[in-house]
Amino acid sequence: MNNIYLYQDDFISLLNLINYLLKNKIKPDNIKPQTYQPTLLDEVINLKIPHNPKIIQFIIEISNSKIFNILYYVYLSNNENKELIIYYFCLNLLKYRTNIIYMRNLKCVDKALKISKYVGNEAHRLKGFVRFKKLEHDIYYAEIAPENNVLFLLSKHFKRRLKNEYWLIKDVKRKIISIYDKKEFYLIEEENFQMHNLKVAQDELDISKMWKEFYNIVAIKERHNERCRMNFMPKKYWKYIIEMSDE
Amino acid sequence: MEIKEKLKILADSAKYDASCSSSGSTRKGDLGNASFSGICHSFSADGRCISLLKILLTNCCIYDCKYCLNRKSNNIKRAIFTPEEICYITINFYKRNYIEGLFLSSGIIKNPDYTMELIIKTITLLRQKYHFGGYIHAKAIPGCSQYLLKKLGLLVDRLSANIELPTENGIKLLAPNKNFANTEKIMGYVKNNKSSKFVPAGQSTQMIIGATKESDLDIMQKSENMYNNFQLKRVFYSAYVPVNKDNLLPTLEKPPLVREHRLYQADWLLRYYGFKTKDLLDQNHHNFNLLIDPKASWALNHLDEFPKDVNSCSYYDLLKVPGIGVTSAKRIMSSRKHFKITFKDLKSMGVVLKRAKYFITCNGKYFMDRTYFNKNFIEANLVLEDKPANTQQRKQLSLFNE
Numbered sequence: 001m002n003n004i005y006l007y008q009d010d011f012i013s014l015l016n017l018i019n020y021l022l023k024n025k026i027k028p029d030n031i032k033p034q035t036y037q038p039t040l041l042d043e044v045i046n047l048k049i050p051h052n053p054k055i056i057q058f059i060i061e062i063s064n065s066k067i068f069n070i071l072y073y074v075y076l077s078n079n080e081n082k083e084l085i086i087y088y089f090c091l092n093l094l095k096y097r098t099n100i101i102y103m104r105n106l107k108c109v110d111k112a113l114k115i116s117k118y119v120g121n122e123a124h125r126l127k128g129f130v131r132f133k134k135l136e137h138d139i140y141y142a143e144i145a146p147e148n149n150v151l152f153l154l155s156k157h158f159k160r161r162l163k164n165e166y167w168l169i170k171d172v173k174r175k176i177i178s179i180y181d182k183k184e185f186y187l188i189e190e191e192n193f194q195m196h197n198l199k200v201a202q203d204e205l206d207i208s209k210m211w212k213e214f215y216n217i218v219a220i221k222e223r224h225n226e227r228c229r230m231n232f233m234p235k236k237y238w239k240y241i242i243e244m245s246d247e
Numbered sequence: 248m249e250i251k252e253k254l255k256i257l258a259d260s261a262k263y264d265a266s267c268s269s270s271g272s273t274r275k276g277d278l279g280n281a282s283f284s285g286i287c288h289s290f291s292a293d294g295r296c297i298s299l300l301k302i303l304l305t306n307c308c309i310y311d312c313k314y315c316l317n318r319k320s321n322n323i324k325r326a327i328f329t330p331e332e333i334c335y336i337t338i339n340f341y342k343r344n345y346i347e348g349l350f351l352s353s354g355i356i357k358n359p360d361y362t363m364e365l366i367i368k369t370i371t372l373l374r375q376k377y378h379f380g381g382y383i384h385a386k387a388i389p390g391c392s393q394y395l396l397k398k399l400g401l402l403v404d405r406l407s408a409n410i411e412l413p414t415e416n417g418i419k420l421l422a423p424n425k426n427f428a429n430t431e432k433i434m435g436y437v438k439n440n441k442s443s444k445f446v447p448a449g450q451s452t453q454m455i456i457g458a459t460k461e462s463d464l465d466i467m468q469k470s471e472n473m474y475n476n477f478q479l480k481r482v483f484y485s486a487y488v489p490v491n492k493d494n495l496l497p498t499l500e501k502p503p504l505v506r507e508h509r510l511y512q513a514d515w516l517l518r519y520y521g522f523k524t525k526d527l528l529d530q531n532h533h534n535f536n537l538l539i540d541p542k543a544s545w546a547l548n549h550l551d552e553f554p555k556d557v558n559s560c561s562y563y564d565l566l567k568v569p570g571i572g573v574t575s576a577k578r579i580m581s582s583r584k585h586f587k588i589t590f591k592d593l594k595s596m597g598v599v600l601k602r603a604k605y606f607i608t609c610n611g612k613y614f615m616d617r618t619y620f621n622k623n624f625i626e627a628n629l630v631l632e633d634k635p636a637n638t639q640q641r642k643q644l645s646l647f648n649e
């Protein structure tokens with residue numbers, strides 16, 4: 001049987017569970033969120049561990065905030081084994097402390113660094129690729145469908161950038177919406193949010209047309225390089241990038 | 248003329264400038280902020296990053312540079328934006344997250360000062376009326392007065408002037424109204440006054456490659472000289488695209504893209520790897536080998552210094568190894584204190600092993616029989632490895648990763 005330990009689907013619960021497992025020298029076969037569908041070979045274990053946010057300080061104290069961020073980015077990733085990778089990373093963290101980031105010969109460290117970079121890269125890319133549409137009442141609305149759960153990271157970025165606008169960003173894959181009210185942003189599940197039928201603003205069509213024309217004009221035809229474009233702006237993002245979506 | 252029509256004309260005539268980088272500034276405003284590492288918002292069909300709304304204020308010009316679409320003697324549609332029009336497009340594009348900011352350049356109308364004043368008026372409006380805090384790169388017009396440079400520099404993140412060609416002779420031939428002295432006066436002024444308020448993201452410049460007969464050695468010497476004298480952030484190399492017919496201009500089938508790529512690679516070596524132009528080129532080698540990148544070329548010509556052992560050689564030795572970059576060299580340095588690095592570990596540190604393996608040992612071990620450590624064998628393999636068409640992408644990345 002595989003021992004599968006369950007956590008509430010949030011980062012702090014995961015860290016608390018891992019902390020508990022490490023303290024009690026329990027080696028899990030896997031760690032999964034509550035929504036996990038067990039197979040016949042799984043033995044699901046649901047421990048009641050108090051939700052203790054202090055775990056964050058604890059990790060930062062024994063390492064530093066950069067290492068904490070690596071763990072957080074791994075948690076945001078779409079990697080199937082991310083919980084186990086975090087578990088083994090933490091196990092080694094107790095031993096190596098801040099030196100852990102140099103220990104790329106350890107599989108869990110190598111993986112964690114790669115995954116966190118992959119998540120960071122996707123978040124960075126999307127800072128550029130997000131396209132807002134202006135709706136009535138000057139509300140800016142965007143949809144994304146990222147591989148990793150980067151909505152929080154993006155929201156932090158747009159909170160600074162468009163701080164005096166109302167905006168909404170919807171992660172279509174995960175069905176979460178980030179709503180910004182000119183002060184703070186909130187991540188809300190789509191089903192708990194009523195989007196009234198807002199029409200696009202009247203200048204929207206004009207502006208987006210101008211942008212598409214600009215986009216097409218700036219390409220130098222003597223330098224045409226489709227492969228290069230594809231590399232930097234992979235097709236999976238095109239659906240939500242207006243200059244690409246109806247090319 | 249409608250604003251849409253103007254945008255078409257003035258974006259079309261601005262697109263040959265290679266720079267589109269938006270990095271190096273931490274500006275904040277009511278609307279927008281600059282991202283220190285720069286952000287690409289889109290990529291055009293030629294694979295270039297689109298970060299800024301790159302436009303000319305006007306494509307009218309009193310000069311007649313042979314290589315330029317906007318030169319006086321060309322019979323093309325001319326347009327001029329009003330400052331409000333530029334603000335309207337910039338703000339609307341910015342709020343929809345199409346762009347990171349504005350890159351404003353201009354043909355010269357009436358005279359340099361008059362043109363500069365129009366640029367300043369536009370950007371003042373953006374910053375003061377619209378409280379725009381996004382990135383702005385403006386071109387300074389050579390020959391303008393110093394007080395205008397000062398004014399403009401306080402409004403923008405980056406200010407630049409294009410040197411255009413690597414030698415004064417080239418300028419005389421193709422851009423008879425321009426000269427090095429005026430451009431370098433701007434560079435000198437920016438260098439001496441740069442601060443967190445004045446041109447915080449620094450200056451860059453651009454050279455056109457292949458419009459004149461100068462060699463790569465001429466080009467790299469000019470770059471090196473400008474990096475040393477003016478603390479430029481970047482020199483951009485722009486493969487000449489034949490937009491005009493003129494018997495002073497070469498007839499090219501295609502822009503020299505591979506050459507441009509090699510120049511970017513060499514430029515990188517100057518800025519981050521401790522190389523000097525004289526290490527890479529000399530009187531017997533005026534031009535880079537198009538088949539092999541400049542660093543590998545150098546390594547092959549200095550094979551007696553290799554192989555280097557990654558567990559014991561110095562940081563600068565690591566940087567000399569083809570396939571090892573700044574990041575991976577740093578990783579090797581900090582990791583090897585904790586464990587002995589093997590070939591497998593190098594891969595996870597981001598080393599391009601298929602290039603590096605010929606030039607290194609790990610704990611004294613070469614990756615194969617040592618008898619293969621010879622120039623011909625390695626060179627043949629590296630040439631096969633390095634398909635410039637594929638590596639084009641790497642250069643593109645470097646365009647905005649300053």
Ligand code: SF4
Nearest residue numbers: 308310312315318354
């Ligand atoms: S100054 Fe020369 S390069 Fe600049 S717009 Fe006029 S003709 Fe073109």
